[in-house]
Amino acid sequence: MKLTLKIWRQKNAKSKGKFVIYKMENVSPEMSFLEMLDALNKKLVETGDEPVAFEHDCREGICGSCGMYINGHPHGPVPAVTTCLLSMRYFSDGDTITIEPWRALPFPVIKDLIVDRSAMDKIQIAGGFISVNTGAAPEANSILVQKKNAEDAFDSAICIGCGACVAACKNASAMLFVSAKISQYALLPQGRVEAKDRVRAMVEKMDELGFGNCSNTGACEAECPKQIKLTNIARLKREYYKAY
Amino acid sequence: MAVQIENTQYMEKLNAKIPDGPLALKWTNYKNSVKLVNPANKRKIDIIVVGTGVAGAAASSSLGELGYNVKTFSYHDSPRRAHAVASQGGVNAAKNYQNDGDSVYRLFIDMIKGGDYRSREANVYRAAEVSNQVIDHFAALGVPFARDYGGTLNTRSFGGVQVSRTFYAKGQTGQQCLLASYASLNRQIKKGTVTMYPRREMLDLVVIDGRARGIITRNLITGETERHSAHAVVLATGGYGTIFYLSTLAVNSNATAAWKAYKKGAFFANPSFVQIHPTSIPQMNEFQAKLTLMSESLRNDGRIWVPKTKADKRPPNEIPEEERDYYLERRYPAFGNLVPRDIASRAAKERCDAGYGVGPTGLAVYLDFRDSLNKQGKKAIEGKYGNLFEMYRTITGTDPYSEPMRIYPAGHYTMGGLWVDYELMTTIPGLYAIGEANFSDHGANRLGASSLMQIAADGYFILPVTIGNYLADQIRVPGIKAEGPEFEEAEKSVADRLDKLISISGKQTAASFHRRLGKIMWDFCGMTRNEKGLLKALELIKDLRDEFWKDLRVPGSLNDLNQELEKAARIADFLELADLLVTDALNRKESCGAHFREEYQTPDGEALRNDADYTYVAAWEYAGEGKPHILNREPLRFEEAEMKVRSYK
Numbered sequence: 001m002k003l004t005l006k007i008w009r010q011k012n013a014k015s016k017g018k019f020v021i022y023k024m025e026n027v028s029p030e031m032s033f034l035e036m037l038d039a040l041n042k043k044l045v046e047t048g049d050e051p052v053a054f055e056h057d058c059r060e061g062i063c064g065s066c067g068m069y070i071n072g073h074p075h076g077p078v079p080a081v082t083t084c085l086l087s088m089r090y091f092s093d094g095d096t097i098t099i100e101p102w103r104a105l106p107f108p109v110i111k112d113l114i115v116d117r118s119a120m121d122k123i124q125i126a127g128g129f130i131s132v133n134t135g136a137a138p139e140a141n142s143i144l145v146q147k148k149n150a151e152d153a154f155d156s157a158i159c160i161g162c163g164a165c166v167a168a169c170k171n172a173s174a175m176l177f178v179s180a181k182i183s184q185y186a187l188l189p190q191g192r193v194e195a196k197d198r199v200r201a202m203v204e205k206m207d208e209l210g211f212g213n214c215s216n217t218g219a220c221e222a223e224c225p226k227q228i229k230l231t232n233i234a235r236l237k238r239e240y241y242k243a244y
Numbered sequence: 245m246a247v248q249i250e251n252t253q254y255m256e257k258l259n260a261k262i263p264d265g266p267l268a269l270k271w272t273n274y275k276n277s278v279k280l281v282n283p284a285n286k287r288k289i290d291i292i293v294v295g296t297g298v299a300g301a302a303a304s305s306s307l308g309e310l311g312y313n314v315k316t317f318s319y320h321d322s323p324r325r326a327h328a329v330a331s332q333g334g335v336n337a338a339k340n341y342q343n344d345g346d347s348v349y350r351l352f353i354d355m356i357k358g359g360d361y362r363s364r365e366a367n368v369y370r371a372a373e374v375s376n377q378v379i380d381h382f383a384a385l386g387v388p389f390a391r392d393y394g395g396t397l398n399t400r401s402f403g404g405v406q407v408s409r410t411f412y413a414k415g416q417t418g419q420q421c422l423l424a425s426y427a428s429l430n431r432q433i434k435k436g437t438v439t440m441y442p443r444r445e446m447l448d449l450v451v452i453d454g455r456a457r458g459i460i461t462r463n464l465i466t467g468e469t470e471r472h473s474a475h476a477v478v479l480a481t482g483g484y485g486t487i488f489y490l491s492t493l494a495v496n497s498n499a500t501a502a503w504k505a506y507k508k509g510a511f512f513a514n515p516s517f518v519q520i521h522p523t524s525i526p527q528m529n530e531f532q533a534k535l536t537l538m539s540e541s542l543r544n545d546g547r548i549w550v551p552k553t554k555a556d557k558r559p560p561n562e563i564p565e566e567e568r569d570y571y572l573e574r575r576y577p578a579f580g581n582l583v584p585r586d587i588a589s590r591a592a593k594e595r596c597d598a599g600y601g602v603g604p605t606g607l608a609v610y611l612d613f614r615d616s617l618n619k620q621g622k623k624a625i626e627g628k629y630g631n632l633f634e635m636y637r638t639i640t641g642t643d644p645y646s647e648p649m650r651i652y653p654a655g656h657y658t659m660g661g662l663w664v665d666y667e668l669m670t671t672i673p674g675l676y677a678i679g680e681a682n683f684s685d686h687g688a689n690r691l692g693a694s695s696l697m698q699i700a701a702d703g704y705f706i707l708p709v710t711i712g713n714y715l716a717d718q719i720r721v722p723g724i725k726a727e728g729p730e731f732e733e734a735e736k737s738v739a740d741r742l743d744k745l746i747s748i749s750g751k752q753t754a755a756s757f758h759r760r761l762g763k764i765m766w767d768f769c770g771m772t773r774n775e776k777g778l779l780k781a782l783e784l785i786k787d788l789r790d791e792f793w794k795d796l797r798v799p800g801s802l803n804d805l806n807q808e809l810e811k812a813a814r815i816a817d818f819l820e821l822a823d824l825l826v827t828d829a830l831n832r833k834e835s836c837g838a839h840f841r842e843e844y845q846t847p848d849g850e851a852l853r854n855d856a857d858y859t860y861v862a863a864w865e866y867a868g869e870g871k872p873h874i875l876n877r878e879p880l881r882f883e884e885a886e887m888k889v890r891s892y893k
């Protein structure tokens with residue numbers, strides 16, 4: 001395939017960015033999107049240019065490192081995949097692909113397609129844990145969890161913290177991200193003990209860091225590569241009301 | 245470097261510090277007599293932890309809970325990205341919830357046998373003993389493990405064992421365990437006992453008066469080199485399986501921290517013990533940067549086969565039952581598809597080398613769920629492996645519910661690593677190695693689901709106890725300052741090396757060297773090895789290293805985010821480690837576990853150990869630039885486990 005790539009290049013947080021056009025030839029439909037960018041970078045390095053900076057690590061959709069806007073969609077046009085698992089077979093010969101970093105106030109650009117997502121860690125630090133010291137845990141089967149609740153908690157717990165939900169949201173809201181963690185613990189007896197403190201602390205931190213409010217558009221759910229459900233946000237709201 | 249092993253020494257430098265007493269009481273006895281640090285003194289002691297996988301996050305949080313000042317480092321943007329996140333299958337524990345006769349002793353014996361009698365009994369027993377606490381702790385931290393209708397925990401089986409002891413959260417157990425450890429780390433960050441330094445890569449270890457006292461890091465955003473000091477340093481920096489370039493590991497995983505420690509005096513143990521995982525999605529194109537694992541747990545319900553006819557190009561569903569060779573069930577009737585990984589990998593290679601492989605390259609075998617789908621229904625299979633099936637479909641474009649998966653072995657896990665004693669301390673006082681970074685508990689082959697178990701055991705339950713024995717004597721040492729000639733020298737050597745890398749201004753990218761190194765390692769030091777090939781590999785590695793330092797191209801600047809520079813620095817270290825890995829494989833003239841020397845095999849192609857000459861841990865010592873690595877041997881004594889021929893037939 002021949003492709004035209006329109007990629008956001010920005011030297012650092014302080015400098016102004018711009019789109020740069022690159023032509024790619026011989027792109028195999030078997031490649032993943034990031035392998036296609038690897039091939040571009042190889043060419044750029046060999047011809048004396050600086051490669052496009054992007055984050056990536058596991059390349060199997062689980063670490064949450066990668067993420068970029070591809071043709072207006074976080075992680076690209078295919079539902080339920082991360083950028084690293086997006087296959088080039090979904091593109092056609094002659095396509096122009098626009099690639100941008102996450103756009104959200106709490107995620108300042110560091111370089112090219114890399115943004116600073118440490119605000120998400122800060123929300124987790126505020127309360128995304130169960131307070132048990134090492135050595136203090138009771139025997140595992142002394143905590144019984146309904147099978148259905150364990151499964152629902154799992155479905156919330158699989159959030160990879162990539163930030164696509166924030167990037168997709170017109171308000172840059174982190175509600176889906178926060179609600180996934182709140183839900184996981186809300187559904188488990190282990191997490192109920194400090195449920196009120198947790199939801200207050202996490203929501204307060206989320207607001208403090210400049211994430212917007214949820215206006216029930218559902219873009220986050222539509223773009224989430226792990227298909228975290230909007231019902232998590234409903235549960236977050238219930239938990240929040242219960243906490244006051 | 246070394247082609248011949250000239251200098252061998254026995255033991256003088258290695259004291260494993262195994263506690264006295266019967267095996268089952270060693271850990272208890274140790275805990276009863278280990279020195280303690282009182283809470284007021286803990287606050288005066290600084291500890292550096294490098295790495296935030298399960299081992300690093302667990303150690304950081306546990307040490308923080310105890311009251312130490314912990315400084316934790318990660319090259320990721322967030323500790324949650326560490327590669328433990330990709331572990332799929334589960335965590336082993338000897339709970340015996342299934343009433344199937346499991347016990348700490350059986351888990352210990354399975355690990356010793358699985359490791360082909362090349363691991364240290366006392367460490368393995370302790371890991372098995374602590375496993376039950378690991379499950380208790382993860383459950384309390386809110387890991388959403390699979391459960392039965394009554395609310396109790398479920399288990400499944402893994403390779404190399406005949407009980408069901410693997411706790412799991414679908415095919416994402418590692419993710420859930422890592423996120424639980426990340427949460428416990430976050431709790432300590434909030435309390436202020438742990439300071440987190442993300443986007444920092446450790447590029448050297450600082451040793452003062454023979455003790456580990458700090459590290460030099462590069463700030464990956466600004467490019468600045470930074471000094472960090474402490475009373476002790478803990479490396480939780482993972483394995484070095486990405487030396488193969490194509491592996492199941494995250495592409496940024498690297499050996500740099502461990503390798504720098506080696507060059508500063510920490511011994512490196514059994515580097516050639518590398519696990520090649522049998523079930524990975526085969527390579528699909530030449531640009532591929534990694535191979536994706538399909539969990540071993542799939543072998544609970546999937547059957548592995550190839551056609552009975554060579555080069556059979558028919559689609560798998562058109563090949564009738566009687567024309568299929570279920571070669572694992574044929575060769576190993578007692579364990580069938582659940583033989584250990586090393587055996588399953590070699591058996592796949594044997595069939596493919598003999599011409600029975602499938603797929604466009606002939607380098608693949610089928611993993612078929614047809615029978616389980618017919619028997620249990622799609623819903624049950626989806627419940628167990630849904631995310632794995634989905635991942636397979638996403639990557640390959642074929643649906644494993646209707647057609648067998650194609651799989652092939654890939655580099656996965658390194659049993660070798662920094663040599664540690666019973667206290668998990670390396671040969672440098674004050675330097676510890678935990679998790680996959682140490683040579684640990686897995687001997688010559690790791691059993692499935694014992695990795696999460698070991699890394700959590702090391703980080704949560706073992707290191708926080710053993711490190712006290714060293715720190716108890718450090719309470720009179722005032723806060724270590726990041727200054728003095730040792731810090732200056734280390735910082736300068738880091739800066740010089742980075743400067744050298746960036747100023748070569750050659751033509752080839754770092755990744756292109758990595759790809760070539762990976763091919764050498766895979767071809768000559770992979771699933772099977774022989775002397776001729778290994779000697780050739782040593783030459784090829786040396787040539788490639790020379791070429792690297794002449795023709796590497798790193799664009800950009802030192803004082804900026806520079807991913808090409810990061811890669812180049814890691815590959816420069818891999819090019820050195822490769823030499824040691826091959827040297828170790830040459831030295832070990834026997835086959836054991838994942839180390840299969842073609843010269844040493846039984847008539848039916850199984851590994852042939854040489855217990856008389858090789859029942860030891862090969863602990864390699866750095867002798868200086870260009871000098872042969874020095875071999876030190878830690879003899880292994882088996883007092884409880886009877887050394888047998890490992891048979892899964």
